[in-house]
Amino acid sequence: xxxxxxxxxxxxxxxxxxxxxxxxxxxxxxxxxxxxxxxxxxxxxxxxxxxxxxxxxxxxxxxxxxxxxxxxxxxxxxxxxxxxxxxxxxxxxxxxxxxxxxxxxxxxxxxxxxxxxxxxxxxxxxxxxxxxxxxxxxxxxxxxxxxxxxxxxxxxxxxxxxxxxxxxxxxxxxxxxxxxxxxxxxxxxxxxxxxxxxxxxxxxxxxxxxxxxxxxxxxxxxxxxxxxxxxxxxxxxxxxxxxxxxxxxxxxxxxxxxxxxxxxxxxxxxxxxxxxxxxxxxxxxxxxxxxxxxxxxxxxxxxxxxxxxxxxxxxxxxxxxxxxxxxxxxxxxxxxxxxxxxxxxxxxxxxxxxxxxxxxxxxxxxxxxxxxxxxxxxxxxxxxxxxxxxxxxxxxxxxxxxxxxxxxxxxxxxxxxxxxxxxxxxxxxxxxxxxxxxxxxxxxxxxxxxxxxxxxxxxxxxxxxxxxxxxxxxxxxxxxxxxxxxxxxxxxxxxxxxxxxx
Amino acid sequence: xxxxxxxxxxxxxxxxxxxxxxxxxxxxxxxxxxxxxxxxxxxxxxxxxxxxxxxxxxxxxxxxxxxxxxxxxxxxxxxxxxxxxxxxxxxxxxxxxxxxxxxxxxxxxxxxxxxxxxxxxxxxxxxxxxxxxxxxxxxxxxxxxxxxxxxxxxxxxxxxxxxxxxxxxxxxxxxxxxxxxxxxxxxxxxxxxxxxxxxxxxxxxxxxxxxxxxxxxxxxxxxxxxxxxxxxxxxxxxxxxxxxxxxxxxxxxxxxxxxxx
Ligand code: SF4
Numbered sequence: 190x191x192x193x194x195x196x197x198x199x200x201x202x203x204x205x206x207x208x209x210x211x212x213x214x215x216x217x218x219x220x221x222x223x224x225x226x227x228x229x230x231x232x233x234x235x236x237x238x239x240x241x242x243x244x245x246x247x248x249x250x251x252x253x254x255x256x257x258x259x260x261x262x263x264x265x266x267x268x269x270x271x272x273x274x275x276x277x278x279x280x281x282x283x284x285x286x287x288x289x290x291x292x293x294x295x296x297x298x299x300x301x302x303x304x305x306x307x308x309x310x311x312x313x314x315x316x317x318x319x320x321x322x323x324x325x326x327x328x329x330x331x332x333x334x335x336x337x338x339x340x341x342x343x344x345x346x347x348x349x350x351x352x353x354x355x356x357x358x359x360x361x362x363x364x365x366x367x368x369x370x371x372x373x374x375x376x377x378x379x380x381x382x383x384x385x386x387x388x389x390x391x392x393x394x395x396x397x398x399x400x401x402x403x404x405x406x407x408x409x410x411x412x413x414x415x416x417x418x419x420x421x422x423x424x425x426x427x428x429x430x431x432x433x434x435x436x437x438x439x440x441x442x443x444x445x446x447x448x449x450x451x452x453x454x455x456x457x458x459x460x461x462x463x464x465x466x467x468x469x470x471x472x473x474x475x476x477x478x479x480x481x482x483x484x485x486x487x488x489x490x491x492x493x494x495x496x497x498x499x500x501x502x503x504x505x506x507x508x509x510x511x512x513x514x515x516x517x518x519x520x521x522x523x524x525x526x527x528x529x530x531x532x533x534x535x536x537x538x539x540x541x542x543x544x545x546x547x548x549x550x551x552x553x554x555x556x557x558x559x560x561x562x563x564x565x566x567x568x569x570x571x572x573x574x575x576x577x578x579x580x581x582x583x584x585x586x587x588x589x590x591x592x593x594x595x596x597x598x599x600x601x602x603x604x605x606x607x608x609x610x611x612x613x614x615x616x617x618x619x620x621x622x623x624x625x626x627x628x629x630x631x632x633x634x635x636x637x638x639x640x641x642x643x644x645x646x647x648x649x650x651x652x653x654x655x656x657x658x659x660x661x662x663x664x665x666x667x668x669x670x671x672x673x674x675x676x677x678x679x680x681x682x683x684x685x686x687x688x689x690x691x
Numbered sequence: 692x693x694x695x696x697x698x699x700x701x702x703x704x705x706x707x708x709x710x711x712x713x714x715x716x717x718x719x720x721x722x723x724x725x726x727x728x729x730x731x732x733x734x735x736x737x738x739x740x741x742x743x744x745x746x747x748x749x750x751x752x753x754x755x756x757x758x759x760x761x762x763x764x765x766x767x768x769x770x771x772x773x774x775x776x777x778x779x780x781x782x783x784x785x786x787x788x789x790x791x792x793x794x795x796x797x798x799x800x801x802x803x804x805x806x807x808x809x810x811x812x813x814x815x816x817x818x819x820x821x822x823x824x825x826x827x828x829x830x831x832x833x834x835x836x837x838x839x840x841x842x843x844x845x846x847x848x849x850x851x852x853x854x855x856x857x858x859x860x861x862x863x864x865x866x867x868x869x870x871x872x873x874x875x876x877x878x879x880x881x882x883x884x885x886x887x888x889x890x891x892x893x894x895x896x897x898x899x900x901x902x903x904x905x906x907x908x909x910x911x912x913x914x915x916x917x918x919x920x921x922x923x924x925x926x927x928x929x930x931x932x933x934x935x936x937x938x939x940x941x942x943x944x945x946x947x948x949x950x951x952x
Contacts, residue, residue: 308908309871309872309908340880344823345825346828370827371868373903384741385742397834399831459840471718
């Protein structure tokens with residue numbers, strides 16, 4: 190450990206490298222103070238982890254100050270036990286649990302120190318069985334418990350939910366995950382960075398967010414190598430990212446309509462989502478944008494003919510969608526279910542550090558594309574879409590607004606794609622560097638962090654999916670709700686299980 | 692209400708006519724069944740096995756083959772140089788009944804899935820209820836299975852349906868490499884399906900572990916836990932791959948789409 194220095198972290202830019210030796214090494218008290226003061230002042234924990242392997246002697250955090258458009262990083266010694274900050278700063282809860290579960294550091298005084306992912310036992314370490322352990326319980330004669338999952342009713346990923354109910358009313362919901370834990374993040378730490386296998390894993394961290402995660406990953410490598418992707422590739426990545434957002438937001442609006450039994454919008458959106466996925470397939474052959482984003486650029490280019498064909502297909506999709514969505518707001522039966530369901534206050538949202546459309550639906554202006562723009566978003570701006578009411582309606586409405594803006598963005602990019610090549614050879618990664626890469630995926634902020642060692646090898650890699658922040662938001666939004674509204678509230682968050690479980 | 696009716700009328704009928712009509716046209720860049728042809732054995736510049744994320748391709752001077760059960764259809768091995776010419780056609784028909792049938796080799800005819808035998812076909816041919824289990828799937832296989840239930844595809848018209856309870860199901864539709872943390876749940880779901888039951892493995896992960904093969908957290912697909920009746924290659928399999936596989940299994944494509952194999 191170098192000399193202890195109190196004070197603020199090192200300011201860094203999104204997807205730009207910094208020298209690891211410049212990262213302030215704080216003592217535990219100063220580190221804790223830095224986290225608490227920054228978070229009390231509008232800061233947000235984007236990443237906080239103890240790297241696997243050789244870099245494991247330190248913990249490392251990246252804080253995002255949305256309003257100042259500033260990212261700060263700092264490190265502290267990875268000691269056996271430290272005082273948890275969760276009691277004062279609830280947004281830290283999952284990070285401290287992860288540090289404990291992955292690396293064995295004890296967050297003293299953590300009110301909810303439970304496994305996050307239940308990694309299977311390895312020789313020398315007996316892990317608890319997935320889904321087992323103490324669940325939060327409400328006692329009382331008329332209180333009953335409802336247990337759901339891991340396998341749910343629909344075609345959907347697994348997770349376990351425990352509801353404490355009084356009649357219909359949910360007093361508390363506890364969400365226990367880990368069923369999808371595939372060792373994805375571990376593999377990104379050990380496979381050769383940017384190799385075919387490494388990219389395949391980056392693209393399937395959350396398979397409905399392939400473009401988002403692959404872009405975050407490639408930005409890390411490009412920053413560490415000191416060579417940005419060409420402008421044309423940035424634009425193609427941006428188009429693919431917004432198509433991914435469109436497909437998922439459209440699907441979500443349809444699913445929300447379906448959950449309240451409003452079938453016309455459910456049916457139209459189901460089809461229109463497919464139409465958008467097919468646009469991605471026109472670009473790269475995959476409906477999920479697979480094999481498109483690669484270190485140094487994109488593996489596929491768009492010629493004028495394809496741009497024109499995509500533009501021609503956007504119009505009818507946009508028109509049909511506008512019609513399908515407008516029907517939602519003008520149907521009293523839909524609005525009666527959407528309004529007031531699963532409300533989250535702006536204050537709760539900020540304390541829990543929620544991200545993405547969920548946060549924007551609480552009136553929080555938070556969007557990586559605006560606050561920490563990287564790639565094409567430095568040149569092509571997308572306004573932030575917010576709504577104040579924090580309920581299912583707000584989460585639906587923010588998606589509808591974002592859909593309009595994504596259409597406009599994709600159209601603009603397709604009309605004037607920058608000239609040049611779509612991919613350049615990436616030089617080897619520079620030694621002793623770090624990079625924090627943020628991308629606004631359709632669920633919210635995706636954060637990848639990479640460090641290189643003395644020979645430019647990838648020393649450590651960290652992934653934070655937006656769902657890592659937001660699952661606790663869903664649990665909180667359910668308090669005081671009717672249990673019958675759970676499917677609707679759940680859909681309005683539509684979080685990723687595998688993105689959380691990694 | 693008037694608005695709803697107007698919109699309904701305006702958006703019209705959108706279910707694909709396949710298999711009565713032609714197969715919907717797929718994007719030019721879509722990668723379906725690969726074709727491998729002999730190139731120039733002494734020419735340099737072709738891809739080596741390292742381009743492949745999952746070790747699906749064997750490629751050398753004298754032999755070349757792709758294991759479609761491991762292939763992610765990323766296209767990185769596509770080539771017009773070297774000892775082999777590899778090209779991904781946009782034929783989505785990839786389903787097979789045996790693991791060994793999922794193979795592309797020069798000159799090898801595709802062995803597409805055959806229908807169930809008469810007794811099973813009598814049981815499931817006109818009505819097949821499936822319980823989907825995601826066991827470490829990344830939500831892409833799940834999403835493109837879900838697509839089949841939308842109006843564009845309307846899987847229900849074939850009597851095929853995804854159901855909530857394994858006890859109401861005739862079989863499982865499995866996605867994901869089978870994480871250790873889902874092993875027990877998968878077994879319980881399988882045991883809860885009344886016999887006789889069928890198992891469909893959808894996607895490279897469920898067939899072989901996909902990019903997660905060899906991880907101690909996963910089990911390289913569902914094959915070691917349940918007997919698989921139908922394999923659907925892809926990452927994820929295109930909805931047409933899934934539909935074609937299901938209809939083949941149930942003998943519903945008879946006469947319409949002769950097996951090219
Ligand atoms: S297309 Fe298939 S065989 Fe070829 S490199 Fe990609 S995963 Fe491997």
